[in-house]
């Protein structure tokens with residue numbers, strides 16, 4: 001069947017309305033003190049749930065079949081998403097994360113039992129030794145390990161790739177060399193150009209394509225841009241030197257490979273997971 005995939009969302013923050021126009025990544029989304037995380041700690045489950053339901057309906061309306069959600073809030077956060085998905089035909093690929101920035105083997109096991117893998121903020125937010133333990137645990141369980149990389153500033157790509165990630169998000173402040181290393185490693189990258197633009201960043205999508213990186217497209221934080229992958233694709237076509245064929249591959253054929261890479265992710269069959 002034809003699939004349409006939004007490869008990077010955080011629909012848990014859809015309930016947040018931003019009261020000013022200019023934010024840095026650090027101020028808004030970096031854990032643990034970014035505004036988003038403060039708001040999510042204060043919010044009731046009902047508020048988060050209602051926001052998620054709205055985001056899910058936006059995705060349904062634009063024909064999305066699958067979305068990869070970076071689900072904050074540990075086991076509890078995943079449970080809210082599952083509740084929000086009740087009655088929806090969308091397939092959520094759930095990438096959970098520990099409540100705190102540290103490795104706890106029991107917590108990771110509990111998260112992996114009810115999700116498709118782990119999706120983390122970035123190596124810069126974590127103690128690298130702790131992060132290595134998380135990545136090794138996830139890889140051993142053959143689940144997905146995804147992480148934001150070089151979003152607002154350049155991070156050490158070799159340290160990131162040593163974690164054996166299945167998917168990187170952004171690479172919007174990476175160097176050309178970094179992009180070539182990622183292409184050689186065969187790790188797909190999900191780009192979110194509207195979210196980057198919100199923070200005044202322009203990802204070098206043209207070079208990513210030139211290097212031969214398998215690119216996916218996502219809408220990132222729902223509080224920044226509605227999770228409408230068709231709008232994201234139109235934005236991409238308007239602002240980057242990308243053909244319609246390349247853009248379509250980013251929401252169909254390329255993510256299909258990720259969905260098929262033995263990550264226990266079933267194809268769309270109308271069932272919620």
Ligand SMILES: [Zn+2]
Pocket residue numbers: 008009010070148169220221
């Ligand atoms: Zn993100």
